[in-house]
Amino acid sequence: MRILIQKFGGTSLSTAQARECVIQHIAREKAAGYATVVVVSAMGRRGLPYATDTFIQYIRDNGDSLPPREMDLLLGCGETISATVLCSTLRSRSISASVLTGAGAGIYTDDQHGFARIKRIQPDRILKLLQEEEVVIVTGFQGVSPLGDLTTLGRGGSDTTATALGAALGAEIVDIYTDVDGILTADPRYVEEAKPLTSVSYAEICNMARQGAKVIHPRAVEIAQQSRIPIRVRSTFASGTGTLVSDQSGNHVPFVTDRHVTGIAQVSGVTQIAVEALDNRKDMQLQVFRTMAKHGISVDFINVTPSGALYTVFDEQAAKALELLTEAGFHPKSIPSCAKISVIGGGMNGQPGVMAQIVEALTEQGITIMQSADSNTTIWVLVRESDMTKALRALHTKFGLHR
Structure with a gap:
């Protein structure tokens, strides 16, 4: 049995017209x-009635006191609505289809509500339905805890569901459908x-996803890489094959590249914080990062030297970070409204001159590099x-x- 996984995001399911495109892709395969x-995924984006962010806002507007377990019960509704609507539409076109929740699909997780991790998948029920020639629609983003409670997998969870099922079922390929024609x-x-890429490696797309390219979640790519199942990132609204994500050494699809750099990504809205070492604080770095961790402040772009620590936080967390550092006896300095730009390419490893080209490009535009890492x-x-924008x-x- 040749198995294919198709994952459709919220914009692909939000309107009747969009769902017509989804049906065409399913029927073709x-x-x-x-x-x-x-x-x-859940239908649509923030503001639309069944979007995940809309459900979250409902709770914020009504007490904002829902425990994580009960929040998962609510958030799982969006995918359930999407799945049942799609099932009804497929059946109206004489395409036999069945819906399985995360639990019904055999997706077992830990008990960390809101960001659960998949522990194992038992796909017997899916396989039985496939043998009966059903289209099996699975609610993404969901699993079941050891106690039998619904859990959600965190942001990007539907991508993770798709590649995890692909691994468990030995699928030939996983197609991730979005509103763009592949990875640019x-x-x-x-x-x-910006131009579409015909192929990228797992490592390249993982880095692109982590550094601001929101086409696919890096957790999903990591699962596909471990099982060596190729992914295609495609447009719901076009017939092209999109971008193939595969292993350069894999057996599935030949992968050839002669480029040093594959793409550029960015994360904006960050603040650079510099903390100088004090003569009487030998544990300065430990205290700085322990303070950030204790108060749930995410740090990035970290440079640690004997003379101090340099790192970034998101702009909205900067004021709190500076306040905490000052209370701890440090004298932090900050530069708000910065952007982290990533130059990504599997071919740059061991290739001399890449950093020189980056410096040259930015210097020619009069752009100051405030920090770097590789x-x-x-x-x-x-x-x-x-x-x-000028730097990108x-x-x-x-x-x-x-070109």
């Missing part, structure tokens, strides 16, 4: 001989010349947010991503 599992070399809101597949630079365009051009 059924006709091609695939046993099809469809994973759905940069955010088209800032770089008009890994095997990514180089990060911190710039002023006012310089972000300059780097996109410097590495020839517009």
Whole structure:
């Protein structure tokens, strides 16, 4: 049995017209001989009646005191509505379909409500329905705890559901349908010349997802990479094949690349914080980061030296971070409204001159690099947010991503 996983996001399901496109994709793959599992998100985005963010706002407007277990019960409703509406529409077109919740699909998690982790998948019921030639619609984002309670997997949870089911079922491929035609070399809101990529590696898309490209959740990619199942990121509203995400050394699909840089991503709205070491504080770094962790402040872009610590937090957490550091006896300095720009490419590892090109591109535009760091597949630079768009365009051009 050739199994295909299709995941459809909220914008793909939010209107009758959009759902017509979804049905066409499902019907096409059924006709091609695939046993099809469809994973759905909640309909629409913030403000629409069945969107996850809308449910959260309902609670904020009505006491804002719902415990995590009960919040999961509410948030699971969005996917259930999407799944049942899609099932009804498919059946009206003589396409036999059945709906399974996360529990019904055999997705067992831990008991961390709101950000549960999948512990195992027991897909017997899915396989039985596939053998009966049903389209199996699974509510994304959901699982079941050891006590039998509904759990949710956190943001991007439907992507995670899709790739986890793909791994458990030995699917040939997982198709992630969105409102864009695959993965682009940069955010088209800032770089008009951004172009779709035909293929990327798991490592590249993981880094792009973590650094601001919101096409697919990195947890989902990590699961696919471990099981070596390829992913296609495709548009619900077009017929193209989108972007293939696979392992360069995998057996599924040949992967060839000669580029050093694959894409550029960005995260805006961050504040740089600098804390100098004090003569009598030998444990300065420990105290700084322990203070941030204790109060739930996420830190990023960390540089630690004997003379101090340099890192970033989101702008909305900066005032609290500075207050806590001052109370702890430090004298922090900060620069608000910065942007972290990531230059990503599996071919840059061991390739000389990439950092020189980054510095050259930004220097030519009069952009100051406030901080930098690197890994095997990514180089990060911190710039002023006012310089972000100019920096993205300059780097996109410097590495020839517009061609």
